[in-house]
């Protein structure tokens with residue numbers, strides 16, 4: 723089973739590759755299950771990109787291609803919801819209004835501030851920048867439940883001009899343990915997002931330490947996602963990701979259909 727559960731097309735504000743091109747790229751790579759997870763980030767700070775998704779149009783086009791390519795690939799209907807504290811009711815409403823196969827929950831912001839914006843780390847130390855990000859995430863996983871998998875847990879390390887961007891687990895053990903335990907207790911999962919390897923961070927999101935701790939705490943649900951915004955990145959570095967998961971003690975990875983988890987041997 724080759725399954726990519728995190729990718730974008732031109733329905734996402736930061737991607738300009740048509741859905742059909744992504745699908746044909748995935749077929750060429752012999753992908754079995756391809757789950758689009760288009761961005762829907764409401765009330766996002768203005769960085770010149772509109773992350774609001776036209777879900778009706780997206781659903782319609784995806785269903786069209788799902789039928790056209792049904793003999794070659796299984797296409798799944800997913801979404802990447804940007805979670806913020808004041809949006810919980812609105813996001814729950816969206817989650818229940820469409821027949822999603824898979825819902826990714828993402829922290830792209832920390833208490834409304836965008837780590838991508840240089841001012842984020844200009845006004846915070848590296849430690850405080852990471853701390854604020856995880857504190858906001860803990861709040862979200864505690865109070866918001868309409869998702870299947872929480873994405874790229876240590877996404878915040880993508881940004882900031884630091885020589886050593888690594889999260890040292892003991893520095894954030896209370897927050898990270900609480901985040902992982904809450905996700906596990908709710909029957910939700912996390913992903914291994916290979917974009918970190920692509921961006922030269924030397925690790926997927928999250929790092930091996932966080933993946934191993936998740937497993938140690940009883941975590942079982944884990945999806946593989948490339949976060950591809952171009953066809954060539956679909957399933958990229960998945961062999962490396964699977965090896966890392968095995969090393970962390972996992973025997974299975976997860977896919978979702980109609981928001982129900984399925985487990986596959988690594």
Ligand SMILES: [Zn+2]
Nearest residue numbers: 802828873874
């Ligand atoms: Zn994301």
Ligand SMILES: [Zn+2]
Nearest residue numbers: 728730802949
């Ligand atoms: Zn994404």
